[in-house]
Amino acid sequence: MGSLAQIDPTDQKQARVLVEAWLTGFENALTGGDAKSLHDLFHEVSYFRDNGAFTWDFVQFHSRDASISTLLRTNKVIKAHDFRVSSDWPAPRFQVQQDNSLTLEAFVDFETDNGRAVAVLNCLPNIKSLKLTAMYTRLEELKNIKGPEVHPRGNGYTPSYDGETWKQHHDIRRQYIDMDPEVLIVGSGQAGLIVAAHLEQLGVSTLIVDKNERVGDNWYRRYDALHLHNPVEMNGFPFLEFPKHFPEYLPKDLMGQWLETYAQYLDLNVWTSTEFLKGSYDDGTNKWTAILKTANGVTRVLHPSHIVLATGGVGGKPVVPELPGxxxxxxxxxxxxxxxxxxxxxxxxxxxxxxxxxxxxxxxxxxxxxxxxxxxxxxxxxxxxxxxxxxxxxxxxxxxxxxxxxxxxxxxxxxxxxxxxxxxxxxxxxxxxxxxxxxxxxxxxxxxxxxxxxxxxxxxxxxxxxxxxxxxxxxxxxxxxxxxxxxxxxxxxxxxxxxxxxxxxxxxxxxxxxATGYQNRKAEVAEQFGCEIAEKVGDIGTLQDNDGEWTNIWGQTRQRGLWFNGGGINQVRPGSKRLALLIKADLDGLITEEFRRPQTVVVNGTNLSK
Structure with missing residues (x-):
């Protein structure tokens, strides 16, 4: 363990030298499949968490051996390389802990064959080298993805016929008359809107449906006295900043207005007063049959490749306990x-x-x-x-x-x-x-x-x-x-x-x-997709001690093409970007079979398979 006697904690140059040396050894060992050298670079008590960069999933490992094994196995395919101290994040720095010991934090950029990623390293330093205690890796972008054009030339659309106005073109596009969205999102709260915004930035056609009459109703319809219980600074949305006059604790009606504004300004495709009734998956086509009841009572059938359920919290089914009498x-x-x-x-x-x-x-x-x-x-x-x-x-x-x-x-x-x-x-x-x-x-x-x-x-x-x-x-x-x-x-x-x-x-x-809470979203899955898929997927948004990840949120599930989004805004904000990147990667064929979660699970003696 590093000590103040050995190292000047203010010496950022030395911190950088130590990190660069560690990265060289790490990349060489990873590329060469050298488990022993990796073992020497990791502390005996060390952890690894990945959000999409190595595993195309949200996973974490709590031992040196499990971390190294996963890195070596996945790197045979994803081929991580060009590890370097990041120029976009703070420089490597020593940190003095409460017990007067010394640690080192570093932010690292790296490439894979198909993406760009960032890593956060926590290490124990000595005068000559580092031992990794924790590493978090996160997919930042996919290569060869062309996002929306910035301020496109002309009027921003190509008319389908002479005289078609922007509004006419816009309204027809939203109806999905002769095409299917690649992704169907159920729920137009913050989780649904933010992941839709990220998907649209990746060029993925997306439709949001919500049974409520207007975007923001999941806030408008709550009790009148409701305010957010955490400060405005942590609740910002991507691509569109809060106005400076917003108060520290946002009232629920202002939050509802913001969701409406966000959907409009980002030009997201939303069908309100539309209920998602049920979905079934075709393993042959890798598409869903999604049945919707629209605002005018008409049944629409769509065939998206992916469905995201973003109906957590008050969108879920209430718990109504049996109370005597x-x-x-x-x-x-x-x-x-x-x-x-x-x-x-x-x-x-x-x-x-x-x-x-x-x-x-x-x-x-x-x-x-x-x-x-x-x-x-x-x-x-x-x-x-x-x-x-x-x-x-x-x-x-x-x-x-x-x-x-x-x-x-x-x-x-x-x-x-x-x-x-x-x-x-x-x-x-x-x-x-x-x-x-x-x-x-x-x-x-x-x-x-x-x-x-x-x-x-x-x-x-x-x-x-x-x-x-x-x-x-x-x-x-x-x-x-x-x-x-x-x-x-x-x-x-x-x-x-x-x-x-x-x-x-x-x-x-x-x-x-x-005031007795809400059922786990697994109950909704059973209603909308059937008990077999619900049992195969399991609980949504719970914490398991032996795993550490929020179950089935943002990462893959045991049902291909079915994803979940939710949590507080500060969780939804980074999680949604990774979720969108994983969906885009799957659409582009980048998530190969060895990276998929097992699609088979045994429940009560019954084999629930693909």
């Missing part, structure tokens, strides 16, 4: 996805079932509109003050650091052992910083959670998508007794007038809001 309740019952604002319901007392973000926001809205509100907590909840949560976004907020750089370094931070260690360290720090709030919450009966293995909300976001709340003031209201909290373990049953507790006490209510 709820059917006898004579007031109004709704899932949080249907809630608008307190004034719409004319009630004096309400019960919110759940204790994560939506539950807090809705309880807050009810309370501030004079409704006596009780929150029923079904499990422990990680609570973090907003300022404390924002510490994890420091790179995005710092104007001296580009969003692109933060996105890139986030890629190496998602290597599972690194992610777990950092999540635990952050959660322990946050718990100490917010000790006063957490103590006050516990005093009124709120059950504070710590997540899996004390990794807090950073892990829960990826693992389950819920179970935490960033406090914008509601926690203080709860701690002061303004919003009452009861544990679900104390619930006996619902009555016509409200909720009865085990001690016989009755909490009266005219409204019950179920």
């Amino acid at each position: 709820l059917s006898s309740f004579t007031g109004r019952v709704m899932h949080s996805s249907k809630y608008t604002k307190a004034a719409d319901y004319g009630i004096k007392k309400a019960i919110v079932v759940g204790s994560a973000t939506s539950a807090h926001d809705i309880a807050d809205d009810l309370y501030k509109n004079g409704v006596e509100t009780t929150m029923i907590q079904r499990g422990s909840t990680v609570v973090v003050n907003m300022d404390t949560a924002n510490l994890t976004y420091a790179g995005y907020i710092d104007p001296s650091i580009s969003t692109e750089l933060v996105d890139l370094t986030y890629g190496i931070a998602l290597i599972n052992p690194i992610r777990e260690q950092r999540s635990q360290a952050y959660h322990n720090m946050a718990t100490e910083m917010d000790k006063d709030l957490l103590t006050r919450l516990e005093a009124v009966g709120f059950l504070i959670g710590h997540g899996v293995r004390r990794m807090g909300w950073l892990d829960l976001f990826l693992r389950t998508g819920g179970g935490y709340y960033f406090n914008k003031g509601t926690s203080d209201i709860i701690a002061a007794g303004g919003i009452r909290v009861e544990q679900y373990s104390r619930v006996s049953q619902f009555l016509p007038s409200g909720l009865k507790l085990n001690d016989g006490k009755v909490i009266e209510a005219g409204l019950v809001v179920l």
Whole structure:
């Protein structure tokens, strides 16, 4: 391990010399298939994560042997070469860690036969050489791809007939009357629009369909009090920047307006009020039969090569738990996805079932509109003050650091052992910083959670998508007794007038809001593609400890031609570009069979194969 006694941590020239020497040895060993030399370049505890550059997939490996084996196997085909210190990213630099040890970070560009890529290296230095501890590689572009012409000459289109206007040409193109899109995207939220924008930049014909009446409805139709819970700096979209007057925390209606603007300005093909009913795959043609119900009630059948489901979060199917006696309740019952604002319901007392973000926001809205509100907590909840949560976004907020750089370094931070260690360290720090709030919450009966293995909300976001709340003031209201909290373990049953507790006490209510989350998107896959494909693909957007990647998001799935997009905007932004590049590579025949995920899986003794 490097030490300050051996190396001047401010000496960037020495850092560069060490990196260049390591890269020479790495490229020679990789090209020559020399496992022993690679072994000597890697630390005994080392990790490798790839987003499309070596594997045409999203994968990671948590041992030296697995990393080297994968690099050697894939490089026989992709032929990585010309590894060099990047001129587009920060220069190699030493970093002094909290224990006074020294590490080195470097950004590296390299080529493959079909693409260009970037790597982030974390190394342990000594005076003469480096040992790699972690490497993240990411596909940046495909070679020989001609993107859209910048400010094309003339009027920007070639008329199909004399006198055809731009609008007429544009409207006919969007109808896909005599042709099929290469890619069908289901969902016009941020995930659908951003991946469509990247595909169009790659020259891939793309159609977005959404059952909602307008682009942005996935935000417009949420509860009125909703704001984003992370700062505007981390939520930018590619190709079109937010205006400078946008507030720190975007209100949901402004977010909806932005999605509409984005789709219009980037000239994306969107069919609203169009429902994707079902799809079936033809292994002979490698195309889908996609059945759509359009706005005018007409059924359209399209045959895209790829389908991207971008309907996560509130686009999913709500979880409606079986609660004892709820059917006898004579007031109004709704899932949080249907809630608008307190004034719409004319009630004096309400019960919110759940204790994560939506539950807090809705309880807050009810309370501030004079409704006596009780929150029923079904499990422990990680609570973090907003300022404390924002510490994890420091790179995005710092104007001296580009969003692109933060996105890139986030890629190496998602290597599972690194992610777990950092999540635990952050959660322990946050718990100490917010000790006063957490103590006050516990005093009124709120059950504070710590997540899996004390990794807090950073892990829960990826693992389950819920179970935490960033406090914008509601926690203080709860701690002061303004919003009452009861544990679900104390619930006996619902009555016509409200909720009865085990001690016989009755909490009266005219409204019950179920802030109980959404089913895994696998349920949608079963409805739209059948149970066989759903079982073959598996869960969508969960975190598996033995793997580390977000299951089936952005990378390949076990069903050829079926892809998924989702997550927070700062995940969707870099993930969508890689997803678009993988789809384009597949359309161009670059992803050969040895790089495909196995299309066979056994479920309950049944072989679900191609």
